[in-house]
Amino acid sequence: MKKVIVFLLLATLGVYLAITFFNIGFGDPHFVNGVKDFYLKETVENLHVSNTVTSIVVNFRGFDTLGEVTVLFLAVTALGSILYKKRHEVGARSVLFSSSSVVTAGSKLLFPAVILLGVYVFIHGHLSPGGGFQGGVIIATGFLLMLLAYENYSVSHTWLSIVESLAGITFAGVGLLGFMNGGTFLQNFLPTGVLNNLFSGGVIPIIYIAVGFKVAAELTGVIYTVLHEKGVK
Amino acid sequence: MSIMEIIGSIFIIIGSIFLFLGGLGIYRMPDIYNRLQAGTKATTLGAMSLILGVGFLEPSWMLKALIIIIFIAFSNPISSHALARANYKRKHFPVILSDDKENMDAYREVIEQEDKEVKS
Numbered sequence: 001m002k003k004v005i006v007f008l009l010l011a012t013l014g015v016y017l018a019i020t021f022f023n024i025g026f027g028d029p030h031f032v033n034g035v036k037d038f039y040l041k042e043t044v045e046n047l048h049v050s051n052t053v054t055s056i057v058v059n060f061r062g063f064d065t066l067g068e069v070t071v072l073f074l075a076v077t078a079l080g081s082i083l084y085k086k087r088h089e090v091g092a093r094s095v096l097f098s099s100s101s102v103v104t105a106g107s108k109l110l111f112p113a114v115i116l117l118g119v120y121v122f123i124h125g126h127l128s129p130g131g132g133f134q135g136g137v138i139i140a141t142g143f144l145l146m147l148l149a150y151e152n153y154s155v156s157h158t159w160l161s162i163v164e165s166l167a168g169i170t171f172a173g174v175g176l177l178g179f180m181n182g183g184t185f186l187q188n189f190l191p192t193g194v195l196n197n198l199f200s201g202g203v204i205p206i207i208y209i210a211v212g213f214k215v216a217a218e219l220t221g222v223i224y225t226v227l228h229e230k231g232v233k
Numbered sequence: 234m235s236i237m238e239i240i241g242s243i244f245i246i247i248g249s250i251f252l253f254l255g256g257l258g259i260y261r262m263p264d265i266y267n268r269l270q271a272g273t274k275a276t277t278l279g280a281m282s283l284i285l286g287v288g289f290l291e292p293s294w295m296l297k298a299l300i301i302i303i304f305i306a307f308s309n310p311i312s313s314h315a316l317a318r319a320n321y322k323r324k325h326f327p328v329i330l331s332d333d334k335e336n337m338d339a340y341r342e343v344i345e346q347e348d349k350e351v352k353s
Binding site for chain 1: 304307308311314315318322
């Protein structure tokens with residue numbers, strides 16, 4: 001009897017869900033030649049952003065990007081919690097042999113250049129190829145270089161989490177400011193400026209800088225956690 | 234064609250030739266040290282010359298090109314050095330055909346000395 005009731009309830013729920021989803025109508029031809037013409041026209045004429053990919057990722061599908069950043073954050077948290085116990089048993093990481101003086105001196109010179117390149121890539125995300133995710137990954141490789149060159153180079157987890165949280169709050173806060181200025185979540189409310197200028201595109205540079213900091217902090221945390229895993233040689 | 238374009242094209246051709254020779258060297262050389270020196274020396278000069286040529290073709294990019302050249306001049310030899318040293322430490326010793334074996338591979342004594350210190 002119980003099983004029959006459960007089955008009936010599930011069947012009713014399924015039917016209503018199916019009806020709802022059939023009414024949504026995926027793939028209705030709202031645009032004649034697809035959406036590409038709309039994006040290309042809107043990006044240049046109204047948003048004043050020269051990189052169409054960035055305008056789609058941050059503006060038209062900004063909510064999707066917020067989800068992606070959250071997925072990365074959850075993955076990093078899960079990795080940290082899995083490796084937490086192992087890390088605390090061993091303390092320092094085990095190295096086969098230390099780097100030579102050429103590598104240590106050279107990485108000291110290259111580290112600022114790598115960081116500068118990463119910052120350049122995510123600040124110019126709305127002007128040239130690249131963006132927040134790519135720039136963040138470049139910054140994380142800079143920290144990887146320092147961690148490989150120096151055995152006892154340590155990254156403060158407190159600072160990493162502070163930077164990560166602030167960047168996430170900035171992203172969500174800019175989205176909420178869109179509400180306050182009478183629009184929808186993540187809507188553009190700043191003046192869009194002139195095409196091809198550094199200060200153009202409204203909220204797109206702000207969001208991409210936040211994404212860059214967030215990705216850099218998260219991936220640096222991943223590299224640091226994995227390098228300090230017990231028994232890795 | 235202006236003089237700048239001709240200079241830039243010549244630099245790009247030189248760079249392409251050296252990059253091709255570097256690729257050929259990686260394919261043809263017998264062991265890791267020969268491959269590393271083909272892959273590093275030839276590609277460092279090749280990439281530098283190619284980027285300098287691009288800087289001559291587009292004079293407004295010259296500053297960026299020079300910065301990239303400095304970056305390559307630092308990063309390429311350092312990474313090649315780290316690879317070669319890691320290989321030597323993992324005991325992939327180079328094959329020596331010369332009769333003067335002791336003077337050709339002086340670093341091997343240092344490694345063997347370090348090994349004895351670790352074991353004792």
